Amino acid sequence: MLSNNEAKQDAAAHDSPLMDMQAKPSGTSMASNLCMKVSRGGKKFPFEVDLDYTIGDLKNKLMELTNVQPKRQKLMLVKGKLPDDNVVLAALSLKDNQTFLMMGTPEANVFKKPEVMPEVYNDLEEDYVPDDETFANHSLNQKNLKKTIEKCEINVMNPLRPGKKLLVLDLDYTLIDCKVLGVHPTFEVIRPGLHEFMTICYEYYDIVIWSQTSWRALEAKVTTLGLLTHENYKVSFVMDITSMFSVTSQRDGKPFKHQVKALDIIWSKFPVFSAKNTIHVDDLSRNFAMNPRSGLKISAFKNGPVARQTDRELLHLAEYLANIALNDDFQQLDHKHWKKHRRQ
Numbered sequence: 001m002l003s004n005n006e007a008k009q010d011a012a013a014h015d016s017p018l019m020d021m022q023a024k025p026s027g028t029s030m031a032s033n034l035c036m037k038v039s040r041g042g043k044k045f046p047f048e049v050d051l052d053y054t055i056g057d058l059k060n061k062l063m064e065l066t067n068v069q070p071k072r073q074k075l076m077l078v079k080g081k082l083p084d085d086n087v088v089l090a091a092l093s094l095k096d097n098q099t100f101l102m103m104g105t106p107e108a109n110v111f112k113k114p115e116v117m118p119e120v121y122n123d124l125e126e127d128y129v130p131d132d133e134t135f136a137n138h139s140l141n142q143k144n145l146k147k148t149i150e151k152c153e154i155n156v157m158n159p160l161r162p163g164k165k166l167l168v169l170d171l172d173y174t175l176i177d178c179k180v181l182g183v184h185p186t187f188e189v190i191r192p193g194l195h196e197f198m199t200i201c202y203e204y205y206d207i208v209i210w211s212q213t214s215w216r217a218l219e220a221k222v223t224t225l226g227l228l229t230h231e232n233y234k235v236s237f238v239m240d241i242t243s244m245f246s247v248t249s250q251r252d253g254k255p256f257k258h259q260v261k262a263l264d265i266i267w268s269k270f271p272v273f274s275a276k277n278t279i280h281v282d283d284l285s286r287n288f289a290m291n292p293r294s295g296l297k298i299s300a301f302k303n304g305p306v307a308r309q310t311d312r313e314l315l316h317l318a319e320y321l322a323n324i325a326l327n328d329d330f331q332q333l334d335h336k337h338w339k340k341h342r343r344q
Contacts, residue, residue: 037099056085068104076101136290144245149268158234166273167205170282177304188305197314202233204325210239262290276329296335
């Protein structure tokens with residue numbers, strides 16, 4: 001039996017604020033501030049929110065910082081699908097000073113006028129097929145490669161999956177007719193079978209989009225086209241023109257300076273990938289110059305509203321990529337004649 005003094009102490013303990021906090025259900029929390037940083041377009045924006053904010057409140061806060069409306073925001077805040085707007089932040093496993101990625105285009109930059117179409121660098125430029133693999137080891141080209149690797153930062157939007165091979169996809173004239181994007185309805189500028197192609201490839205490959213345009217233009221395109229929000233496939237990350245650099249190769253026996261998409265940049269960041277398990281699809285062969293055996297040239301998709309009536313390139317390519325995914329070493333393959341491939 002407790003003494004009178006012990007009984008008073010026990011009652012006081014049960015009435016203390018500490019006991020009230022301990023007795024609260026685990027699903028409740030005291031309101032407090034959370035410091036966070038959102039990364040968008042290569043810039044980081046620090047801000048504070050209360051844990052009793054909802055996802056909807058967070059989106060409104062981000063709109064104040066970035067001018068991106070909530071309906072256009074793609075937040076990489078937690079693993080998996082972002083919870084509904086009415087979910088409270090306290091219910092999520094968030095950390096103080098956490099940095100997360102946001103994709104989305106400010107309303108002012110959304111496609112409205114033909115004159116603000118994203119810049120295109122490869123429309124009328126003459127292409128060529130790299131025929132000399134040795135130039136990739138040229139000291140100047142290697143120096144430029146090293147500098148680009150050092151400055152390049154890759155923001156992973158969806159985790160890489162063990163055992164998958166890597167598919168690097170160009171965007172302009174490979175997946176879409178960028179020249180008429182914003183002028184014609186979206187479905188007319190998307191290459192026929194695009195989403196079916198991505199869905200099939202996602203079974204075997206982690207997918208990367210690498211475009212020879214600025215980040216602003218690239219972000220606007222992938223957001224508008226729904227490439228980052230499709231339920232049947234995920235894009236691991238996207239890369240823009242800042243991850244490219246100029247090299248000097250040979251065309252018709254003469255020095256030729258142009259930009260390249262060097263796969264070594266990706267391989268240096270993610271050593272699980274290499275020439276053995278990577279394939280790069282582009283409508284410009286010169287983009288393969290640093291890794292010619294990893295490149296697969298696809299015909300350019302232009303005049304989309306008309307060409308889409310007969311274009312079946314992606315459907316045939318999906319069959320080819322699914323079939324070669326069983327190979328242990330892509331270096332043993334010659335992608336130059338991929339169109340002649342037929343499933344056995």
